[in-house]
Amino acid sequence: LDEFGSRLIDIHGQHAHQSLGSRQHQRQLLDGFAGHDKLGKAVESAWQEWLTTKEKLQKLTDQQNEHRDQLRLLQFQLQELDSLAPVAGEWHELEQQQKRLANAQTLISTAEEITTQLYAGSGAEEKLQNADNRLGELVKLDPSLAESQAMIRSALIEIQEASSALQGYAETVELDPQLLAEVDERLGNYHSLAKKYQCDPDQLAGLQEELKTQLASLENADETLDALQQQLEKRVKTWKSAAQKLGKSRHKAAIKLQQEVTAQIQQLSMPHGEFQVALHPAKSNDPLRFGQETIEFLVSANPGMAPQQISKVASGGELSRISLAIQVVTAGIGKIETLIFDEVDVGIGGATAEVVGKLLRQIAENRQILCVTHLPQVASQAHQHLRVEKESNKNATSSTVVVLDDEQRVQEIARMLGGVEVTERTMDHAAEMVSRGTQG
8 A cells, every 4th residue: 555655645744755766766767858768668678578588597607417317318328329320121120030040040940941841752743733734634535524523723823833932932041140149139239228218119219319409409509598698699789888878868968857846945035956867887797677777866055064865865745845846847857746745844934935836836737736835835835725624532533635615715814924813914914825825
């Protein structure tokens, strides 16, 4: 509620002076007075881009140690896989080759034995040939047996082709113990790595490609890091260029603002008052959101007094009048809609009090002004007049706010002018002041 309230109401008084002492508010007033919104947005945009890039770079940098560990692991794993150099489909081929080499003698002897049984002596070929001959004689007697003879001849051809194939196969099978040992060793290597990486042997080739992709990605991370570093440096240059333009505009506006506010202060019974706008280089090596300088409002209220921060000005009345002068010069800039001035008239009177009233009325064209005052010169300038009354009894004290009509306003101004006894002349003077204030 406190933060929310500070956005709605700004209090200017001896004991409560909220926003004017804030560096942020001072910067906003100067920038608003300068009217360089585009320059400010350019700086803020450049700062945001720099910040985003910096966060990406920091995140990637934080991951470097983890990446290095992963990189070393991947390099070691790929070294193992590269030494095996697995090939897709090779595992199944090796299994078949190992079975063939391990059983070469059995394959050769069995193939030769079957070939002998088909060809030699009274083998299957001879028996089928004999059957074909005998059926040929019978076909002459009964042609219906021709189909049976054709099937026997087909079987004879199949047997002859099978015998030829078996004979050729037996000649190709090698008895090669050395090759068998090499195949066994390679199968053993497949088994070993497959067990280590918890996959099937035929998946090792795919795993190798996957690890290569991961390694390339991590190696490219260094390139990305370099690219981000270069991008970050570019973002800093962009921000500096925008911040320098904003700084020049601020310096120019600061001179004009301090001249105008000083002129207003000196009208408010502070003839030696001086207002200064100090621009201090920001104490940061990194880009800042609102530029490369901080803004500070300084005031010297009396001769020989060094300019001080507004919040350290001793007199509450002076503080209110300084605030009033700033509000007049920067009218229309601030975002706070309601301003409360308390004791703004402390230590002044006469013509100066009338100036204060006129200035308050001037600000009230753009803001809602609530002013606590004991001076008729100030009160007569108001658009509306409220009288605060306090009542006490033995048990409690209460305050009441009374809204005054036009006639009551004149009476109240007269009371402020004349004290206890209000004369007709005092009433006329009060009516003149109210009329003059309304016209002003």
